Amino acid sequence: MIKKKPTLEKVTPSFGSSILVKQHLERVDKNNAFWHFHPELELVYVNKGQGKTHIGNHLSYFNNSQLILIGANLPHNGFADRLTANGSETTVQFKSNCLGDYFMNVPEMSNVSALFARAEKGIRFGIETKKVVGPKIDALTEYEGLKRIISFLEILDYLAKTEDYVLLNADGIAFETNPQDSDKIKLIYKYINTNFQDHITLEEIAGKVSMTVPAFCRYFKKTTGKTFTQMVNEYRIVHATKLLNESQMSIADICYECGFNNFSHFNKQFNEITGKSASQYRKEIKHIIQ
Numbered sequence: 001m002i003k004k005k006p007t008l009e010k011v012t013p014s015f016g017s018s019i020l021v022k023q024h025l026e027r028v029d030k031n032n033a034f035w036h037f038h039p040e041l042e043l044v045y046v047n048k049g050q051g052k053t054h055i056g057n058h059l060s061y062f063n064n065s066q067l068i069l070i071g072a073n074l075p076h077n078g079f080a081d082r083l084t085a086n087g088s089e090t091t092v093q094f095k096s097n098c099l100g101d102y103f104m105n106v107p108e109m110s111n112v113s114a115l116f117a118r119a120e121k122g123i124r125f126g127i128e129t130k131k132v133v134g135p136k137i138d139a140l141t142e143y144e145g146l147k148r149i150i151s152f153l154e155i156l157d158y159l160a161k162t163e164d165y166v167l168l169n170a171d172g173i174a175f176e177t178n179p180q181d182s183d184k185i186k187l188i189y190k191y192i193n194t195n196f197q198d199h200i201t202l203e204e205i206a207g208k209v210s211m212t213v214p215a216f217c218r219y220f221k222k223t224t225g226k227t228f229t230q231m232v233n234e235y236r237i238v239h240a241t242k243l244l245n246e247s248q249m250s251i252a253d254i255c256y257e258c259g260f261n262n263f264s265h266f267n268k269q270f271n272e273i274t275g276k277s278a279s280q281y282r283k284e285i286k287h288i289i290q
Contacts, residue, residue: 017154019094019251021140037075040120043092043155044068045130045137052077052245055122056238058168059245067130067137068168069159071119072096075238078153090137092152111160122168129164184209185223196235197259202228237273244282251278260288 003217046066053068055061055076070076072095083189096116097104104113115123136155140148160164191208192200203229206216220228236258243254255266255278270278 010045018098018149019113021090021092021148023088023090023138023141036077038093039072039074040093041072041116042070042076042093042270043094043137044070044087044089045091045134047134047138049089053124053168054242054245055168056193058122059241065086065130065134067125067134069115069119069123069125071122074120074122076122086140090141092137092140094152112156115156115160118167123159123165124168125159125162126164126166129159129162133158179228188220192232192235196239197257199259200232232259233269234273237270240266240270240278241274244278245285251282254278 007017022109044066048065049062053062053066055068055070056074096113103109132154132288136151140151140155141152187209188205191205202213202216206213209216211219217228220226220231224231226234240254240258243249243257244251249257252263255263258266260269267277270276270281274281276284
């Protein structure tokens, strides 16, 4: 039985750098990829590879190359397991304010800010954009300091202006956080991650962050824009899409495995969050694979 849950990943750039650039040149065991999210945006370029893309409630497959931008706290799988022997994958992880809040608010950055907003749903860029931007992303590994930042800004500027893209996740299932609340909200998400398959009372979770229930509800809604129940249900449905994709479990078993104790309620939540029924979702997956 699969019990993979989105894990909060800690991303740490090297000393003296505001962005993290990594490149994988070799084929990596798929078991090293894991379902996770992080407050950083992630730009991924696979110059030659194949496999599936699982971001939030979106699932698709690619057969050659891929260029995607994943928004902050949007759960996704690692891509390292999808490389061919002679391909490479380059990832750039960065916070939306990595160059400072003031810089992001200047008029010249308005297109990039809009790009980051679109990335909350996940973005896949088209062939022409990959041809132009892909080599520039690979070249980031050769640069350091200001030269790397300037090149990175040129990449973002191009991506912000191109219309050669599609949005992947229409419902944008993301685990939102604010920087000033990161420690408290991380504790809450960690608790959800460990216990979402069980019933979590408001008294229980409020006690974990030393708050009264009314204060917790106000804080959580202000911080995330959602109620705690909405968040837990989204977390469960994201896990359900994972099980629908990677297991042979019946939909009824998946319902209870994800923490729902009522099949009708599960179906309603799945439809509201993904825009389709669980059975339709699984049929589409099978069609994609075939």
